[in-house]
Amino acid sequence: MTDYENKDGQVTDEQIKAYVEDYGYEMTDNLDEALYILRDGSMISGGYDMGIRGEDHNMIVDLISEGVEKDKNSEGATNFWKALHQKTSLVRVVPETNSALIATGQQLTAPQRHVIDELGYKVEEYIK
Numbered sequence: 001m002t003d004y005e006n007k008d009g010q011v012t013d014e015q016i017k018a019y020v021e022d023y024g025y026e027m028t029d030n031l032d033e034a035l036y037i038l039r040d041g042s043m044i045s046g047g048y049d050m051g052i053r054g055e056d057h058n059m060i061v062d063l064i065s066e067g068v069e070k071d072k073n074s075e076g077a078t079n080f081w082k083a084l085h086q087k088t089s090l091v092r093v094v095p096e097t098n099s100a101l102i103a104t105g106q107q108l109t110a111p112q113r114h115v116i117d118e119l120g121y122k123v124e125e126y127i128k
Contacts, residue, residue: 011088037091041111
């Protein structure tokens with residue numbers, strides 16, 4: 001369990017925002033710079049500078065305990081992404097493909113749906 005997970009393994013939006021601050025990342029209001037959308041509709045920035053993204057989706061790896069195994073093999077990566085969605089309800093935003101990635105069966109909150117609609121992105125289930 002990481003410092004950001006509750007005793008039941010879940011991670012709140014407040015804990016995610018604390019992680020972002022603790023690790024020196026930034027939140028954003030710019031739809032075009034988001035990497036993740038939280039339950040409350042707030043967004044984690046990809047660290048854009050002069051139009052170039054400085055962060056990738058792996059910036060969140062230390063948020064949950066499954067991050068330790070992520071890069072060991074393909075099963076570790078699959079388990080990480082599945083656990084990330086289950087524990088946080090985060091939506092992965094992929095500007096390059098105009099996609100919002102979620103786990104199979106993941107329910108979007110109204111604020112998340114609003115942001116995705118504003119972006120004009122398609123929602124894709126990518127992990128079971």
